[in-house]
Amino acid sequence: MSTGKLKIDLAALVANWRALDAQTGPTVETAAVVKANGYGCGAGRVARALAQAGARRFFVATAEEGVEIRQALGPGPEVCIFSGHMAGDTDMIHDLVLTPMLNSLAQLTRHFEALPGAPFGIQLDTGMNRLGMEVAEWAAVRDIALSQNPTLVMSHLACADEPDHSANEAQLQNFRAMTEGITAPRSLSATGGILLPKEYHFNLTRPGIGLYGGAPFEAAKPVVSLSLPVIQTRELEEGEAVGYGCTWVAEAPSKLATVSGGYADGLIRAMSNNTVLWFGDTPCPLVGRVSMDLITVDITHLTERPDALDILCPAQTVDDLATAAGTIGYEILTSLGSRYTRRYVEAGS
């Protein structure tokens, strides 16, 4: 076996979904965001485990992703598309019964003309300036949109992982003003917003990262572990250099492990000389540059030759690894490579 072993704990995933659900009141529905291949964990497997646990609404970024989720889940659960109804998506939206979150007057017109009576939601921009209708646009279409019974009216917070950020309160006020008096279900919060006071929860929450064990949901159980096989070990003399650019030089006689996995597998190059792998409880520094398929690890201090080293494990979470490399858990997860052997721990087991 020469590729890394990625273990995905669906029981932990389901536990995280339940824990996030328990953070909000009994009348607040908890959906699940499974975009980007379920944050790298495998969208179909993740969605099926969460549907079995009771999730009834799923969100993805694009219609193509929605197709995969519908095929994994079968009829029943609502599959919502953040990018809305894009030109060329009409057949997918119709045939697979997807619910686009309409982001503009143009999308609304396209949807109502192409698929009259088909389900849809509305995405509003309350200050992030990324997706959704702005105040004036929404004012112009609000009555006609609401007359067609959207399944959801939603917006997204820009700074929910910073509870004291003033943008949260401002977006809350904007969302309230834009949705006052409507009867359609409303949604403002992803993982970060779930951890804010209950005024942010409305009728439905849309957690993503927290399900997969990432910050800002501190209580999350880790979902992903990654173990990388050692291909070769070698002895270095003092002064010998390692890897592209010779960026690490042995200061003393050293032992080195060459490990399968590189930036093509999501071990981003910023991890060069900048993170550790683990042999059980013992940290082993990654030395030299990350290359496409390989990393090199200093194992001088180990008393045995390891068959594999762990990069995601109880000692090192997704966020630990992200922080060392100057990024966020989201990027680590969604970069998890397709070459890894994915093994699932079933939710029921």
Ligand SMILES: *Cc1c(COP(=O)(O)O)cnc(C)c1O
């Ligand atoms: C990605 C995304 C989410 C999920 O966010 P997390 O921070 O991962 O919980 C929810 N809503 C929208 C609009 C998103 O783009």
